[in-house]
Amino acid sequence: MKRFFRRALIGLIALGVFGCMSAPVNRNPHADEELVPVQVDLPRYMGRWYVIANIPVVDERDYVASCAVWTLRPDGRIEDAVVGRKHGFDQPESGTTFIAKPGHGAQNSVWRLRPLWPFEFIVLTVYVDPGYQYTVRATPDKQFSWILSRQPDMSEEVYQSLLARLDQMGFDTPRFRRVVQFPEQIGQPGFHAVR
Structure with a gap:
């Protein structure tokens, strides 16, 4: 599983480098507007977050019951564990952990991950609700x-309100697919296909 996520991140880096050649055209009228990260209270932000929907990185769509578990370290960096079950609920949960560094002066919402030196992967928090129950994270180019x-x-209702918010930010919202979190969601419209 570690190998999968490392390959996924290396693939993401390659997509970033060659993105202009193969990235789908984002026809949203706000596509070129820069994303504005929101302020994050890191201690409140830590813990388990379930992936409800995504514009996925490489093979991320092959996983069910996906979640992220964030743990604040004493040095101020964050353990960013990504876990899920590949191809079905009958598979064991597996994952890997990366170390994220919140950007200095970035309101704790710009995380830099270095999966393989010298490459760096940047993820922004572009929304978190006041109760810290929902959040939206994205790459600066809006591809993921x-x-x-x-x-x-x-x-x-909450899902559609978040999609509307993302549309206003300039995301290509038809690219979002729901992540299967329960067996009864397999094969439902709008969800990733489980192979």
């Missing part, structure tokens, strides 16, 4: 994004 929740399910 994650809608996360403290619970493995999310009401359709």
Whole structure:
């Protein structure tokens, strides 16, 4: 699993380098507007977050029950564990942990991950609700994004409100797919296909 996530991040870096040649065209009228990170209270932000929907990195779409677990370290960096079950609920949970460094002066919302030196992967927090129950993270180029929740399910009303917010930020929202968190979601419209 560690190898998978390392390959996924290396693939993301390659996509960043060659993104202009193969990235889908974002037709959102706000596509060129710069993303503005929001302020994050790191101690409140830590813990388990379930991936509700995403514009996935490489093979991320092959996983069910995906989540991120963030732990603040004494040195101010963050252990960013990514876990899930590849191809189905009958598979063991697996994952890997990266170390994220919140950007200095970036309101704790710009995380820099270095999966393989000298490459760096930047993820922004572009929304977190006041109760720290929902958050949205994305790459600065809007090619990848994650809608996360403290619970493995999310009401359709909240989900649609987050998509509307992302649309206003300039994301290509039709690219978002729901992540299967429960077996009964397999094969449902709008969810990633489970192979």
